[in-house]
Amino acid sequence: xxHMYLPIAGNSVNVFLILGLGGFVGLLSGIFxxxxxxxxxxLLMMFGxxxxxxxxxxxxxxxxxxxSGTLAHMRLGNVDVPMGLMLLIGGVGGGTxxxxxxxxxxxxxxxxxxxxITYVIMLGGVGGYMFWESLQGLKKDKQGIAVTAQVEEKESxxxxxxxxxxxxxxxxxxxxxxxxSMLMPLSIGVLVGILAAIMxxxxxxIMVPVMVYLLRMPMxxxxxxxxxxxxxxxxxxxxxxxxxxxxxDFVLAVLLLLGSTIxxxxxxxxxxxxxxxxxxxxxxxxxxxxxxxxxxxxLMTPAIMVALKGGH
Amino acid sequence: MSLMRLxxxxxxxFLGALLLVPFLECSADAAMGDVxxxxxxxxxxxxxxxxxxxxxxxxxxxxxxxxxxxxxxPREEVHLKEKGKVAGFLWMNKKDVILENTPAVYMVYTPxxxxxxxxxxxxxxxxxxxxxxxxxxxxxxxxxxIFEEYVKLMEQSGVYAVHAASVQYGTPENGMKSFKVVLxxxxxxxAGTYSVEAIAVKGGVVIDRAQSGLILKLSGLPAxxxxxxxxxxxxxxxxxxxxxxxxxxxxxxxxxxGGGAH
Numbered sequence: 001x002x003h004m005y006l007p008i009a010g011n012s013v014n015v016f017l018i019l020g021l022g023g024f025v026g027l028l029s030g031i032f033x034x035x036x037x038x039x040x041x042x043l044l045m046m047f048g049x050x051x052x053x054x055x056x057x058x059x060x061x062x063x064x065x066x067x068s069g070t071l072a073h074m075r076l077g078n079v080d081v082p083m084g085l086m087l088l089i090g091g092v093g094g095g096t097x098x099x100x101x102x103x104x105x106x107x108x109x110x111x112x113x114x115x116x117i118t119y120v121i122m123l124g125g126v127g128g129y130m131f132w133e134s135l136q137g138l139k140k141d142k143q144g145i146a147v148t149a150q151v152e153e154k155e156s157x158x159x160x161x162x163x164x165x166x167x168x169x170x171x172x173x174x175x176x177x178x179x180x181s182m183l184m185p186l187s188i189g190v191l192v193g194i195l196a197a198i199m200x201x202x203x204x205x206i207m208v209p210v211m212v213y214l215l216r217m218p219m220x221x222x223x224x225x226x227x228x229x230x231x232x233x234x235x236x237x238x239x240x241x242x243x244x245x246x247x248x249d250f251v252l253a254v255l256l257l258l259g260s261t262i263x264x265x266x267x268x269x270x271x272x273x274x275x276x277x278x279x280x281x282x283x284x285x286x287x288x289x290x291x292x293x294x295x296x297x298x299l300m301t302p303a304i305m306v307a308l309k310g311g312h
Numbered sequence: 313m314s315l316m317r318l319x320x321x322x323x324x325x326f327l328g329a330l331l332l333v334p335f336l337e338c339s340a341d342a343a344m345g346d347v348x349x350x351x352x353x354x355x356x357x358x359x360x361x362x363x364x365x366x367x368x369x370x371x372x373x374x375x376x377x378x379x380x381x382x383x384x385x386p387r388e389e390v391h392l393k394e395k396g397k398v399a400g401f402l403w404m405n406k407k408d409v410i411l412e413n414t415p416a417v418y419m420v421y422t423p424x425x426x427x428x429x430x431x432x433x434x435x436x437x438x439x440x441x442x443x444x445x446x447x448x449x450x451x452x453x454x455x456x457x458i459f460e461e462y463v464k465l466m467e468q469s470g471v472y473a474v475h476a477a478s479v480q481y482g483t484p485e486n487g488m489k490s491f492k493v494v495l496x497x498x499x500x501x502x503a504g505t506y507s508v509e510a511i512a513v514k515g516g517v518v519i520d521r522a523q524s525g526l527i528l529k530l531s532g533l534p535a536x537x538x539x540x541x542x543x544x545x546x547x548x549x550x551x552x553x554x555x556x557x558x559x560x561x562x563x564x565x566x567x568x569x570g571g572g573a574h
């Protein structure tokens with residue numbers, strides 16, 4: 001089998017394994033509009049890549065995958081650029097606050113506990129709610145009531161209007177089909193940015209449900225806009241990580257990239273054929289699976305009682 | 313007076329003899345139990361498609377002696393997290409511990425049949441023998457336990473190992489016998505300078521040692537990337553982003569080409 005040496009990770013990997021891994025995560029990224037960092041980093045660690053190198057190289061890889069994904073979704077008219085920009089600005093601000101918060105907590109000595117608990121609660125809560133909600137949607141479909149996700153979403157917009165209209169700086173986000181205050185996506189961006197910094201991930205898997213349930217955006221626009229926002233977040237992370245921590249393994253990133261860019265294109269095509277509820281239930285199952293694995297890891301007695309410092 | 317003088321001379325010569333004994337014994341045994349060592353190559357290049365390798369080591373040892381081989385790497389400070397229970401039931405990385413003066417690589421190779429006798433603290437071989445060189449921070453931490461767990465972690469990546477029954481002897485000739493062993497160089501063994509040591513042992517005592525250096529160095533693409541990442545990190549970051557975007561766009565264009573341009 002063909003192996004390649006990763007000079008920054010200090011290990012060699014099977015080329016086909018990493019291509020496959022990139023392809024799999026790229027597919028998910030194209031379908032759901034998540035970066036896949038919450039899946040890729042643990043998977044890479046399983047194959048012997050140090051946690052810090054895994055996370056940083058994955059960000060590099062996501063830049064490529066989300067470029068390809070954003071482009072594909074733009075062609076389909078699924079990217080709400082003003083919405084994406086607002087989320088991005090909020091996200092960068094929130095991320096900076098989050099990083100400082102983690103520094104403070106580390107100094108106080110209970111950061112790891114907070115990180116683990118945030119992970120389990122966020123994954124479990126988000127996954128559980130999405131799963132339940134989409135299951136209801138699918139059941140209604142089966143009963144012959146032609147309730148598509150889009151209709152449901154428009155109804156929900158009606159319900160939320162009174163509160164949202166009171167906020168200043170109202171703006172009509174055309175692609176998202178909603179008129180809300182600019183402060184809304186901005187503050188959501190800040191919130192997700194803080195959470196993402198605490199959890200050490202891009203935050204796609206939090207951003208997507210937030211756009212669906214809080215901003216009531218159509219699922220397909222959510223995916224495109226999320227990818228657009230992730231692209232810029234990861235460009236920033238890649239440069240910062242290369243500069244301050246020397247943890248971006250270029251060889252690893254390029255291998256993952258080759259797999260994931262192709263996966264992302266395939267994912268976009270798959271995403272087009274699936275219904276919103278089907279998309280949501282699949283993402284929910286995936287998030288729940290990671291949550292269960294993480295909880296098991298916290299409850300079971302570890303085989304080795306020490307770990308190399310560096311990861312979460 | 314003369315009696316005192318006699319006593320003094322006797323004591324002096326006795327002490328002198330005592331000092332000479334180990335020296336004489338050592339040189340006598342060295343002549344008898346001399347060990348030699350030769351590496352098939354003393355530099356291993358880590359190039360683009362490198363996935364660890366093997367290295368043949370051979371030598372001669374006195375016919376009555378056994379030989380143990382030690383491969384050890386640069387001593388370093390290791391930062392670890394000790395796992396512990398939080399809130400009574402959640403296992404997490406809890407305390408920070410630092411192991412100082414810990415070898416990055418430690419591998420022991422022993423001949424068939426006598427492995428147990430040859431891996432011992434007295435001979436300075438095996439993990440237990442390393443323990444006295446290593447110090448722990450904070451000092452209140454359980455050094456033996458932490459190091460034992462660290463060894464398990466390193467054994468998983470192949471850089472710590474005890475390869476029992478891996479040294480093969482040849483037929484004796486002129487009071488000496490040849491030995492041969494194939495060293496396993498795992499891909500996780502980083503670029504650096506390592507030591508390969510052959511230790512001749514007889515009756516539970518070290519008789520002689522021979523040592524040779526082994527260099528692992530990056531070459532080709534890994535060398536270029538590594539120097540760029542550490543020497544020009546900002547340029548490296550921008551390059552990584554640029555290549556990622558270019559690849560993403562290229563794949564996007566290829567796929568659009570398939571679906572027809574608009």
